[in-house]
Amino acid sequence: MAAVDTTAQSVTRVPQVLASKVERPSTGWTSWFTTTDHKKIGIMYLVTALVFFILGGVEALMIRLQLGAADNTLLSPQVYNALFTIHGTTMVFLFVVPIMAGFGNYLVPLMIGARDMAFPKLNALSYWMFLAGGVVFYASIFFSPPEMGWTAYTPLSEKAFSPGGGVDAWIFLAHLTGISSLVGSVNFYVTIANMRAPGMGWGRMPLFVWTILIYAILLILALPVIAAAVTMLLTDRHFGTNFFMPPDGDPLLWQHLFWFFGHPEVYIMILPAFGIVSEILPVFARKPIFGYKAIAAATVVIAFLGLLVWAHHMFTTPSPSVVLIFFMLSSFLIAIPTGVKIFNWIATLWRGTIVFKSPLLFAIAFLSLFLIGGISGIFLAIFPVDWQLHDTYFVVAHFHYVIVGGGVFAIFGGLYYWFPKISGRMPNERLAQVSLGFMYLGLTLTFLIQHSLGLDGMPRRIYEYQDIGNLELYNQISTVGSWFLGLGIVLSLYNFVRSAKKGAIAGPDPWLGNTLEWFTPSPPPQNNFDEVPRVRSIEPMKDIRRQVERQSGITSDDRELVSH
Amino acid sequence: MAPTATYPNPRRILIAAFALAALGLLAFTGVASADLLTPQSGGSPNADDIDTLYKIVLVLAFIIFFAVEGVLLYSIIKYRHRKGAVAAQIHGNTRLEIGWTIGAAVILVILGGVTFAMLPGIRNPPNSQANGYSGPGTEPIKFASAADRQPPNGRALRIAVNGQQYVWRYTYADGDKNRLNNVFAYNTMVVPTGTTVTLEIRAQDVIHSWWIPQLGGKFDAVPGHTNYTWFQIPEDKAGTVFRGQCAELCGRNHANMIAYVKAVTPEQFKLWLAAKKRSIDAANRDVIAQRKVLFPTAADKATQDSAVNPTP
Structure with a gap:
């Protein structure tokens, strides 16, 4: 790093990456337990979430193996029910939501030009609560794993029908990860509201930061509801209350409370994925994001509408017509801002000069797959059609297209995009392409045919089925696909592990990024930046590069993307 | 340096994956199965109506799907990085953005309209056929709730x-x-x-x-x-x-x-x-x-005793 040129003129000074290590960062393995550095916590979040992702993936492969043949006896119904319960809970509570917190932790301070989160100690608390939630939940597999599904519908999850401690472990997980996310969300909100670099008004904030802000607000709104609901379930189970059991209680109350949290949770998972894609596309299309304001506004509108669609999960319950119609129309409305986002992303590519690096490939895969999940959502929003599709494999296909095709592909795009910043080294492009190919093919084989499984009459959450219609054929296609998907994911994870040691040195700004995290060494020092230039647009790093060109004569466009 | 030189045919994998996915889609449509793309029906008018409604949505869905994926595919092929190419520095286009927002809304209004038009046929039971069953169990009920929909003549x-x-x-x-x-x-x-x-x-x-x-x-x-x-x-x-x-x-x-x-x-x-x-x-x-044998009343007992154990 160049030392600060103290003699330079204060106004016309050429901006350069400046970051002297003000404080000697602690090293060694104990530093991971004591750290309050947002980057270290971010890395711990990312790694822990990926470990849970692997566990959830293994559970998914076991589920697919059991369904690979009609009338299969590989797994008992008890084990099968435990597997899909733990799989669903893991992927939602222990993978997608926390990995977004990991990205947020690592990137939000860097992207807004801050030196850390507003409350570094709360940040550490947030991570350890998340880890504790995961450990408590997984410990239940040695005693009595939960078998009631991740939605924990009452009365099945009540003591009378689920006497084991698995449900209680699940309740404990919901509380611990809930506290973790609440603490983290307050931290994100305060950080984003107060610690942005000079000149970074709301209208110049990176779109990823916008989505983390909305993610935090949604979590703050939705988590108290699930916290209350699981507490009521706990008192029902152990302290003699009767909230969810007839004749005095009502099982539908649970569904309303659960989905009032559960549907915003979908947007909590997918909005940061939208943010990641909104960061990647303009960088690799070499073109500003198309319709910045529309995308930011669409994020806010989706979040608002996302709070008003929960009962579309309940179209088959005994509910009045007005409820069905309201929630059908509100679900329709949410398709508009979502469509706007997709159109804006494609328009960002339009007339660009697209550089096909791994982050962009994953972002394009995200676009093409998430679209399918969005379209199948329209079928499900129309409640008479949902009467046929609800609780079948069509729904399983739909939400896996959204959460894997949307969420996971964006997450992997983000991992490839920020890997050089986090590790200081470049990922292997060839391996990334092969991985993406397997993931894309695997996802399509696994989940496209599941639409047909549902249409052919296969409900969710059944441990065995008779070979009626084409059920066995469709299931076999899906099972084969799941192994391709798994292989693709393993290849990318291997890529990260290998490249962290052997990858080419990245330098501060290998992709020619637009945002401030690239205006610091890779990996960044503990204090991130000594100084951040005034932000003048939504692409401060592009401005900085231009200023460097103007003042130093070195054009950064001469420098192609780092090649390998 | 041209990108093709640094990482040979990066498009190939993406295009291959796209092609395979599209082929998969075509292969599925080729299978002669009624329930590959549509819900089951044929047993009742409401199932048939849901099937029809589903098919209308399916047609619209395919149009949107192919249009959007088509434009996406076209953009990434046409606007891939070439030597000397300059990206258009466009920040947005308000008229275009308002246009596609309205376009999306119009599609949903159409879907809503079709749904409401078909809803009565799906939810309201018709009268039984002339030669349907009309014996015990089909008497009209007097107080049906709003949710408990009955045929116009009340007989089901x-x-x-x-x-x-x-x-x-x-x-x-x-x-x-x-x-x-x-x-x-x-x-x-x-x-x-x-x-x-x-x-x-x-x-x-x-x-x-x-x-x-x-x-x-x-x-x-x-x-x-x-x-x-x-x-x-x-x-x-x-x-x-x-x-x-x-x-x-x-x-x-x-x-x-x-x-x-x-x-x-x-x-x-x-x-x-x-x-x-x-x-x-x-x-x-x-x-x-049986109850008389197992749990006899006093009267039953008397007759039973005389029958089973005649007085010596």
Whole structure:
């Protein structure tokens, strides 16, 4: 790093990456337990979430193996029910939501030009609560794993029908990860509201930061509801209350409370994925994001509408017509801002000069797959059609297209995009392409045919089925696909592990990024930046590069993307 | 340096994956199966209407799908980085953005309109056919709730469906005021063709969901609530057995909670119902006789004692 040129003129000074290590960062393995550095916590979040992702993936492969043949006896119904319960809970509570917190932790301070989160100690608390939630939940597999599904519908999850401690472990997980996310969300909100670099008004904030802000607000709104609901379930189970059991209680109350949290949770998972894609596309299309304001506004509108669609999960319950119609129309409305986002992303590519690096490939895969999940959502929003599709494999296909095709592909795009910043080294492009190919093919084989499984009459959450219609054929296609998907994911994870040691040195700004995290060494020092230039647009790093060109004569466009 | 030199044919993998996915889609459509792309139907008008509504949505969905994926594919091929190419520094286009927002809204308004137009046919049961069943159990009920939709003439065969771990029980309103004496059956529901059948769906332990795909949508059986649906099997389907199964996780053997609906002619149904009724009456008489032996009253005791142990 160049030392600060103290003699330079204060106004016309050429901006350069400046970051002297003000404080000697602690090293060694104990530093991971004591750290309050947002980057270290971010890395711990990312790694822990990926470990849970692997566990959830293994559970998914076991589920697919059991369904690979009609009338299969590989797994008992008890084990099968435990597997899909733990799989669903893991992927939602222990993978997608926390990995977004990991990205947020690592990137939000860097992207807004801050030196850390507003409350570094709360940040550490947030991570350890998340880890504790995961450990408590997984410990239940040695005693009595939960078998009631991740939605924990009452009365099945009540003591009378689920006497084991698995449900209680699940309740404990919901509380611990809930506290973790609440603490983290307050931290994100305060950080984003107060610690942005000079000149970074709301209208110049990176779109990823916008989505983390909305993610935090949604979590703050939705988590108290699930916290209350699981507490009521706990008192029902152990302290003699009767909230969810007839004749005095009502099982539908649970569904309303659960989905009032559960549907915003979908947007909590997918909005940061939208943010990641909104960061990647303009960088690799070499073109500003198309319709910045529309995308930011669409994020806010989706979040608002996302709070008003929960009962579309309940179209088959005994509910009045007005409820069905309201929630059908509100679900329709949410398709508009979502469509706007997709159109804006494609328009960002339009007339660009697209550089096909791994982050962009994953972002394009995200676009093409998430679209399918969005379209199948329209079928499900129309409640008479949902009467046929609800609780079948069509729904399983739909939400896996959204959460894997949307969420996971964006997450992997983000991992490839920020890997050089986090590790200081470049990922292997060839391996990334092969991985993406397997993931894309695997996802399509696994989940496209599941639409047909549902249409052919296969409900969710059944441990065995008779070979009626084409059920066995469709299931076999899906099972084969799941192994391709798994292989693709393993290849990318291997890529990260290998490249962290052997990858080419990245330098501060290998992709020619637009945002401030690239205006610091890779990996960044503990204090991130000594100084951040005034932000003048939504692409401060592009401005900085231009200023460097103007003042130093070195054009950064001469420098192609780092090649390998 | 040209990007092609640094990483040979990066598009190839993406295009191959796209092509494979598209091929997969085509292969699926090639399979001659009715239920590959559409829900099951054919057993009842409401199932047929849902199928029609679904197909309308499917056509729109395919148009949107191919249009959007097409533009995406075109952009990434046409605007890939080439030497000397300069990206257009566009920040947005308000008219275009307003345009596609309205476009998306219009599509949804159309879908909403079609749904509302088709809703009555799906939800409101029609009258039974002229030669449908009209015996015991089809008497009009006086006080139906708004959710409990009945045919215009009020005459439908009423069956109470009860879900319990892991079996379905059907109770027929056979005219007997004492519901404990009503005809009932487990697993297989026998129904007359050409007759509107209305179901009252309940559960006694956990939530279950009643679903016979060919007879229409699914309706949850929730403890403490009653859910309603109906079907009317066409006359030419007499002898058909429709299969379905519980669609809401209800415990370990959720997968084995199968339901059958067997369609018979109204005449056969009348005979079946009468035979069931007779056997229930006979069973009741047997129970009364047994009760006299097991739990005798003083009078019974006297006659029994004299019969079994004659006084020496």
